[in-house]
Amino acid sequence: MTDKTPQESNVFEDVKDEVVGIAKGGAKHPGTKPVLTGAAVGAVAGAVLPVVTWPVGLIAGVGIAIYSRVKK
Numbered sequence: 001m002t003d004k005t006p007q008e009s010n011v012f013e014d015v016k017d018e019v020v021g022i023a024k025g026g027a028k029h030p031g032t033k034p035v036l037t038g039a040a041v042g043a044v045a046g047a048v049l050p051v052v053t054w055p056v057g058l059i060a061g062v063g064i065a066i067y068s069r070v071k072k
Contacts, residue, residue: 014070031069038065 022029042061046054 011067011070015066018066018070031066034069035062035065038062038068 018031022031022035026032038061039058040061042057042059042064043054044057045061046052046057049057052060
């Protein structure tokens with residue numbers, strides 16, 4: 001099934017571009033602060049929840065923050 005809309009096919013490329021931009025721009029990149037905030041929130045949530053550990057929460061927080069930033 002290759003009937004993907006242009007928006008669906010560009011999500012992974014947009015995420016890749018955002019990650020590369022953050023890696024190259026460092027703290028000066030406009031996406032760094034929201035992604036680090038998402039990582040911190042995810043790590044705290046992972047530490048509080050009994051089943052999820054903080055590294056899993058951190059990765060989930062980063063993923064959600066990057067996806068929400070790309071989606072806009």
